[in-house]
Amino acid sequence: MDNSGAAGAVLHVYDRLRLEDGPRRYTLEAGRHLEASWPVAGNDGRYDLWLLGPNGFHRHVAGRLHADTEPLSVEAICDPAGPTLRLKLHNPGTLPRGFQVEANAYGYAGHHEPALEPGVGATLAWDLAASGGWYDFSVRADDAPGFIRRMAGRLETGAPSTSDPAMGQELILHWTLPA
Numbered sequence: 001m002d003n004s005g006a007a008g009a010v011l012h013v014y015d016r017l018r019l020e021d022g023p024r025r026y027t028l029e030a031g032r033h034l035e036a037s038w039p040v041a042g043n044d045g046r047y048d049l050w051l052l053g054p055n056g057f058h059r060h061v062a063g064r065l066h067a068d069t070e071p072l073s074v075e076a077i078c079d080p081a082g083p084t085l086r087l088k089l090h091n092p093g094t095l096p097r098g099f100q101v102e103a104n105a106y107g108y109a110g111h112h113e114p115a116l117e118p119g120v121g122a123t124l125a126w127d128l129a130a131s132g133g134w135y136d137f138s139v140r141a142d143d144a145p146g147f148i149r150r151m152a153g154r155l156e157t158g159a160p161s162t163s164d165p166a167m168g169q170e171l172i173l174h175w176t177l178p179a
Helices: none
Strands: 009-015 024-028 046-052 058-064 073-079 084-090 097-103 111-116 121-127 134-141 144-154
Touching: 073 144, 084 134, 111 121
Parallel strands: none
Antiparallel strands: 009 024, 009 046, 046 058, 058 144, 073 084, 084 121, 097 111, 097 134, 134 144
């Protein structure tokens, strides 16, 4: 995880397969990089982590290491000038991989890519002006049912902002257990 901003951030990471352990807490300084690891031996290679930060920042990472040895690479890039969110996806594997991007809120269009070729990447972009910079997208691999990468939050532009426009709307929970 990289903090490209001008301020530090406090992050809480929950292992949803071991909630009794409580969250891990990190302070990520401006301009710094953070790496961490989690044990998966007792879960048959399954992992399911929630990362929560300031201003609605949320990442959900789930899957199964043994079932998906070459997972899709997913990176969210925020461009405050737009405000634009770009999702960069890359297939590091040796076989074509299909994926779906689901817009969980704010009325943005999703995307389905039936076959991202090995070694190939794709970049998808959304203009977030209509939602005041708020976003919530999930990426799922077609051939790995437990694989999910969810990115949600607000793209900071430095301008005055509004509360989350999806707050108070009907909540739809997607509970996914890695296969």
